[in-house]
Amino acid sequence: MFPSPASLVETSRILALLRQETVGGGxxxxxxxxxxxxxxxxxxxxxxxxxxxxxxxxxxxxxxxxGAWASDGLLTIFFFLVGLELKREFVAGDLRRFGTAIKPILAAAGGVATPALVYLAIAGRDPGLRHGWAIPTATDIAFAVAVLALIGSHLPSPLRIFLLTLAVVDDLIAIGIIAVAYTDAIHPLPLLLALATIGAYGLIAQMFRRFLGDHPAAVWLVLLPIGAVAWAFMHASGIHPTIAGVLLGFTVPVLHHRRDRDSLTGPGLSERLDHQLRPLSTGFAVPLFAFFSAGVAVGGPDGWRATFTDPLTIAVVAALVLGKPTGIVLTTWVLTRVTRVELDPSVQWVDLIGVGQLAGIGFTVSLLVTELAFDPGQTAHDHAKVAILAASIVSAVLAAVILGDRNRHYRRIEDVGSDRDEDASSGPGEEARAGSDEQRQGHGEDQGVLADVDEPRE
Structure with a gap:
C-alpha cells in the first residue's frame, strides 16, 4: 500500500525539523x-x-x-556534508574572497594551535597522554551553531558568518590531523582503489544531471553504492574512513554563479545531496555516534573525583574553555594590528570573545579524536570523554551568557531605531507627504538611472 497523504505531510514536517540547527544540537x-x-x-x-x-x-x-560502525561508518555521512560545505565555501562562499576569509582562517589556525599548546603544557609531561594533543583542537559545527541560533536572534550577521567559516576551516584542519597524526600504517593497494573509486564518483557526479536527470532515486541507486565501495577501500587502507566522506563531498559540483543557477530548472547536486542527507546526519548518524561514544562509566563519587583531578581532564577542559577563545581572539587581534584587515564595523571585540567561547564546544570531532588517540580500555580514554562533555557544557554556558547579553544590547538598538522611524514617519502632515510624493515622481527617471549604475552585476 502507498503511504497516505497525511503520513507524507508528517514525514516532510519531521525532515524539515531535522534540518534545523537547534534540533540537531538538542x-x-x-x-x-x-x-x-x-x-x-x-x-x-x-x-x-x-x-x-x-x-x-x-x-x-x-x-x-x-560503536565502531557509528564512529567509522555513520559519522562518514557527517563528514560528507562537511566536505560539501567546504567545497561550497571555497567555490561560492566566503572562503573564495581573500579579504573575507583571511580573518576566520587565521583565527581557526590560532584556535587549533593554542589549545594544543595548552594541553601539552599541562599533560605533556606524561608520555602516555601526549598522543591526545589534538583532542581539544576541534569545534563542533552543529552544537555551536545550534547554541548561536538559540541566543543570537539579533546579533550581527557577520558574526554568524565568522563562526561558520571558522568552524568549517577548523574541521578541515581536524580532518588533516586525523589523516596524518592518527594513521598508524597505510596499505597502498586499498588506498589506490579508494582514490580511484572516489575519482569515478566525482566523474559521475559532474555528469549526473546530464545523464541521470533529476530523479531523486538516482542519487541513492547510483552514487550511494559507489560511495560505500570507496568507504570500504579507505577503511581497508588504514586511513580513517571518514576521510573518504570528505573527499567524496569535495568531488560534488557546486553552482558558483547566479547565471549557473538561473540556467537550471532546480537546485544543483550539492544542494540536493545536502537536502536529502542532512536529516539523516542530524537525526540519526551524529546522535547515534554521540550515544555510543559518550557512555563512560565514571564509578561513583570517587570516580568523579579521580576523573576531574586527572591532568588529562584538566588539560582538555582548560584547552577548550580557555585555549580556544584565547587563540581565536588573540590571533584576530594580532592580524588587525599588523595588517590593514579590520573587524566588520557592526562587530565588537566582546562579540568575538563570545564566538571564541562558542568554538570551545568540541563535541563530535573531539570524541572521534579520543577514539583514535586512546584505546577503549585505557583510563585516559574515559577521562578524555568526560572532559570533552564537561568543557563543551561550560563553553556553551559561558558563550550563552556573553552572547545573550550582546543579543539584548543589539535588540535594544533595533528597538530604539524602529521607534525613531515611527516618529519620523508620523511627523509630516498630509500636505508635506503629498509634496514629497510629487518630488519623488518628478525625479523618478533620475533615481532609476542611479539604481542601474549602483546595482552590482555579476
Missing amino acids: LLVAMAALALVWANSPAAGSYTGLRDLRVGYPPWQLDLTL
Whole structure:
C-alpha cells in the first residue's frame, strides 16, 4: 500500500525539523546524556553489551562493533556534508574572497594551535597522554551553531558568518590531523582503489544531471553504492574512513554563479545531496555516534573525583574553555594590528570573545579524536570523554551568557531605531507627504538611472 497523504505531510514536517540547527544540537546533547546516565546506572552492562556487539563480514575486515560502525561508518555521512560545505565555501562562499576569509582562517589556525599548546603544557609531561594533543583542537559545527541560533536572534550577521567559516576551516584542519597524526600504517593497494573509486564518483557526479536527470532515486541507486565501495577501500587502507566522506563531498559540483543557477530548472547536486542527507546526519548518524561514544562509566563519587583531578581532564577542559577563545581572539587581534584587515564595523571585540567561547564546544570531532588517540580500555580514554562533555557544557554556558547579553544590547538598538522611524514617519502632515510624493515622481527617471549604475552585476 502507498503511504497516505497525511503520513507524507508528517514525514516532510519531521525532515524539515531535522534540518534545523537547534534540533540537531538538542538531539546530540540528549543522546550523549542518555548514554552517560545509562553507562553509570545498574543496567550499565546492557549498554556496554550493545555498544560492543559485533556486526559485519569478517573476510572484508568489516566485522566491527556497533560503536565502531557509528564512529567509522555513520559519522562518514557527517563528514560528507562537511566536505560539501567546504567545497561550497571555497567555490561560492566566503572562503573564495581573500579579504573575507583571511580573518576566520587565521583565527581557526590560532584556535587549533593554542589549545594544543595548552594541553601539552599541562599533560605533556606524561608520555602516555601526549598522543591526545589534538583532542581539544576541534569545534563542533552543529552544537555551536545550534547554541548561536538559540541566543543570537539579533546579533550581527557577520558574526554568524565568522563562526561558520571558522568552524568549517577548523574541521578541515581536524580532518588533516586525523589523516596524518592518527594513521598508524597505510596499505597502498586499498588506498589506490579508494582514490580511484572516489575519482569515478566525482566523474559521475559532474555528469549526473546530464545523464541521470533529476530523479531523486538516482542519487541513492547510483552514487550511494559507489560511495560505500570507496568507504570500504579507505577503511581497508588504514586511513580513517571518514576521510573518504570528505573527499567524496569535495568531488560534488557546486553552482558558483547566479547565471549557473538561473540556467537550471532546480537546485544543483550539492544542494540536493545536502537536502536529502542532512536529516539523516542530524537525526540519526551524529546522535547515534554521540550515544555510543559518550557512555563512560565514571564509578561513583570517587570516580568523579579521580576523573576531574586527572591532568588529562584538566588539560582538555582548560584547552577548550580557555585555549580556544584565547587563540581565536588573540590571533584576530594580532592580524588587525599588523595588517590593514579590520573587524566588520557592526562587530565588537566582546562579540568575538563570545564566538571564541562558542568554538570551545568540541563535541563530535573531539570524541572521534579520543577514539583514535586512546584505546577503549585505557583510563585516559574515559577521562578524555568526560572532559570533552564537561568543557563543551561550560563553553556553551559561558558563550550563552556573553552572547545573550550582546543579543539584548543589539535588540535594544533595533528597538530604539524602529521607534525613531515611527516618529519620523508620523511627523509630516498630509500636505508635506503629498509634496514629497510629487518630488519623488518628478525625479523618478533620475533615481532609476542611479539604481542601474549602483546595482552590482555579476
